[in-house]
Structure formats: C-alpha cells, structure tokens
Amino acid sequence: MSITRDTAIAPFSKKGAIAPPRKKLKVPRLFIFLCLSPWLFGIIFFTAYPMISSFYQSFTKFNLIESPQWVGLDNFHRMFFEDDDFWKALKNTIWISAISIPLRICFAIFTAWVLTKPKRGSSIYRTIFFLPSMVPAVAGTMAFTYIFNPAYGPINKLLEAIGIKEPPFWFMDPNWSKWGLILLGLWGIGDTMIIFLAGLLDVPTSLYEAAELEGASGWQSFRYITLPLMTPVIFFSTVTGVIGSFQYFTQAYVASGQVNDYSHSMYFYATHIYFSAFKAYEMGYASALAWVLLVITLLCTLVILKTQKRWVHYPNGSLFK
Template identity: 45%
Template sequence: MSVQPTTWVEGPAHRPVARPKGLRLAWGRNAPAYLFLTPWLIGFFGLTLGPALASLYLSFTDYDLIQAPHWAGAANYVRIATADPKFVAAMKVTFLYVALSVPLKLIFALAIAMMFNRGIRGLPIYRAIFYLPSLLGASVAISVLWRQLFASDGLINLVLWQLFGIEGPSWISNPNYSIYTLVILSVWQFGSPMIIFLAGLRQVPTDIYEAANLDGAGPVRQFFRITLPLLTPVIFFNVVIQTIDAFKAFTPAFVISSGTGGPINSTLFYTLYLYQEAFSFLRMGYASALAWILVVMIATFTAISFLSARYWVHYDD
C-alpha cells in the first residue's frame, strides 16, 4: 500500500499538522474545471436556488412588492386550503387539461412515429416539419393565431359552415368548449415526443418482429406484445416530461383569455392564477405560497411515477 506524501505546517498549538499533497494536487488538476463551471454555479445559486429560497420565505409573509414583507406564518397556506374558491377552480381546470392533453399528445406522437418508422422518402424533411410546432407552439404569436382560428368568425367556423352547413359556436368565449381549444393546441405540439418515440422504435430489434411473424402474430398483437413493452422506458420519459410541461402551461391560456382566465374561469390555469395574484393584485406572498404548492404537486407526481415505474417499465436487464 502506497502512502501519500505529506507536508508539515504549524498548527494552532505549534503542533505539526499533516496536509496531504494529494488534495492540493487534485485541486490543482480540477481548478480549470471549476473555473469553467463558475458561470453555471453563479447562475444556479444566484438565479435558481437563491430566488427559490427567497420565494419560500415570502410564502410565509404578507408582501405587496411595495412595502417590506411582514411575517404572517402559515396564513397564506390556510387561506388557500379553506377560503379560496379560485384556487379550487384553477386546480380543476389544470388537472382536466393535464388529463386530456398529455395522453392525446402521446398517442398522436406514437402513431406518427410508427408511421415514420416504416421508412418513407424524405423522412428528415417530414421529421423537421412535424417537429416545428413544438418549437413555435408555446409562443405568443401562435396563441394569437389560435385565438383567431377559433373565434366566432374564425377559420374553423368558416370551414364548418362552407363544407357542412354547421354554424359553429364561439369556441373561445363559450365555457363549454374553451378548454378544449387549448387541449388541441397542446396536442398539435406533438413533435418533441414524436422524435423521442421514433428514436425508441429504432432501437427495437427487427429479429423479434421476424420471429413473431413466423409464429403467426398479427400487427395488433405485435404492437401490444412487442412494441409497447420494449418502448415503456421511452413512454415513461415522455409521460413525466409532458406532464410537467402541462402543469406549467401559461402562455396559451394567458393570450387566448386575455389574462382573465376565460369565461367563468374555464381556462384559469394554475399558473395563470398565480400570475394574477402576483402581478395583477400584487399579493406576492400569496403567489409564492401558490408557487410552492405547484412545486409540491409536480414533485409528488414525479415521485409517484418513479415508484410505479417498477411495475410497468421494462428495461433490458
């Protein structure tokens, strides 16, 4: 066993203290890495961890962005739990949006990915075209365009009238339909999970399908017995990522409803309600409490997903 050389320095009581040279050598070797990590460390502690801890403190205060925050204890959380009907309405709208948009988007993305996996000419071009909505869908411009399409005199109603003689409703201002326009907008942004599904399908060995064909298994049975089980790690990844994104959705609801949450709070997303409390009513302490509840909800869903993954996600090992 080799012994690291040490240097001797004077300790507080004039006793020799051993300082390993290996530690200094390791620091010297890693100093360039820490130097390059400095911008990330500054961003993490100054723009992520620091504001998060400040928000946690503000969630226990009464703060209006003008006067100094006053400690209020758990008053904000008690009000959320007992005396805030808009919080309940925002939760219902958000969970409905997540429950509808995430499965529909993933089903549509998987269907398109399986079509592309068969091999078609110009696949890179089609792949780029189908991926483009994922880059543009969350923008303000697309949200404005969506509001025009589903307006009472928009293109959707014009097509319904010209082709089928149906006089469509005002999809945006009608509380029975407004949330579904946002779900359609979310499903339209299926490009990102589609690319991931396509990469997962390319990893499935073709000899498994050949053996299944020899055994007489049809396409439907191959899909449920081969494709889905081998694709479960990719499905798990897409479910977690897309659900988190759905909980954080803000721009479409803000633009389409003009920041009000739609008729009768039908498009009052949780993030939109948080924004109203923080910047419309200047209740920053209350908004911070709402933000931390959202963090807990997302963390709870993610933890449940990882705990349940052992029962339905199949890996090679």
C-alpha cells in the same frame, strides 16, 4: 477460470507487470472552481436564493412596497379555505393534465409510427411534422384563435360545410376553450414525437420478423413488442408532461387575452400565480402558491416513479433500470 484482478488486467500489462496507474492531471483547484463558477453563480443566485427567498416569503404578507410581514400559515389557509380562484385554477390544471398528457402520448406514438413507414423522403416528413413545435407559443396560439374563430375561422366554416349547424365557439365558449388548447398542444407535438420516433427506430427489427413468422397480426406486434419497448419513453414523456402541464401558462394566457376569457375557463395554476404576484401584487401569497405547486408536482412525479415497476420495461442493462 475465475477472474482475478491479475487476469483482468493482463491484456493491459507488459510481462505480467501491473499497469501503471493513470497519470493524475494536476489541475489547480482554483482553475476548477473558476470553470465551475458560471454554473455555481447561476445556481446560487438564480435558483437557490430565489427558492429560499420565496419559501420565506410564502409565510409572509409581502406587497413589494412594504417589508414582508410574518403571517405564519395564513397564506396556505387562505389558499385552501378562502380562495375560489385557487380551486378553479387547480381544477383546470388537473383537467388539462389528465386529458392532454395521455392524448399527447398517444398522438406522438401514432405520428412517430406513421413516420417510420415512408421508404423515401422520410426526413422531409419528419421535418414537416416537427416544424410546428418550433413555432413560438405566442404566435401559434394567436394563429389558433384565428383558425378557431367562431365567426370567420376556417374550422367552423368547414364544420358548417359538412352539415354541423351550430359548431362550437371554441376559445369563446367556456365548455370548449380547453379543448381548443388541447388541439393546440397536439399540433405542436413534434418534440415528443421525435423522442418516440427514436424509440421506435431502436426496436430491433428481428423481433418483428420473428413475430411475423409466428403469425402475429400488426396489432399484436404493436401490443406485445412495440408498446412494451416504448414504455421507458412513455414513462419519460409522462413525467415531463406532468411537470410541464402543471406549469402551463403561455398558451392559456395568450388565448384568454385574445378572446376575453372572463369566465376563467382557461385560468390555470401558473396564471393564478402570475396574477397574484404581478396584478394583485401579493408576492407572499404567490410564493405560497408556487410552493404548493412544487409539492403537487413532486407528489405526482413520485407516484409515477413508484408505479413504474409495474409497467415500464427496461431493456437489460439499461442505466435507467
């Protein structure tokens, strides 16, 4: 039987009559506008206007005192051809993104997987693992610089106790400081972990039971069932991770202030924007940096979006397909 409009609506109709159209709510347009106005106000004055303004300023020399002077593409030329700090900040940012995003995802999957195992008290364990992500970034970073202090920090005391004679100086060593930040990021993995946990709990147990019947090993179950079904979550975490890591600022700023990071090993792109705008008072240049950051982030996100067809497996009917 082919489905027609009449048969489709039949269950809703009386005596074959077409169901009456839904009553249109008569809400005055002004009321709708008033309800939307807080959001509209926010988007216009705190997002759209600053964006347009900063786009204009990126082509100007603007020191906050004098009126912006049009300099064309000078800021961009300086950025790419004269500013060593730009390249250093970009390099550091790419480094932390390339290392921290995969590590965070792997660690989050692993932690989430571990948290699916307890039969009792799972909610307590989940809370414990999630708690660090609720610690304010500044407090967490200060605690980490203490824990990793090369002179009296417990980590190096432990490393010395197990026979490592010259443990790293962590945040005080340009070669190790970024690894300190990576560990700090992994400690606060709770928010990502909770998404993966939800994803893992969503995998139908029947698939694992079938795999077990077929004699699949634990690894094979993970490789061929869990991982494919987790790819949408991995995809989401990668995109948000890229956006977040290119804006990485608070932890690096606090840590570098705590240890006097004069070598700029923890100098990231967002730090460069901050210093250009609020220390050197070069608002035009800082705006140009911000727009280049937007373009870089956009390109990275587009690349990830383009490649998703090859590796992201959506369940049938997914809205995200």
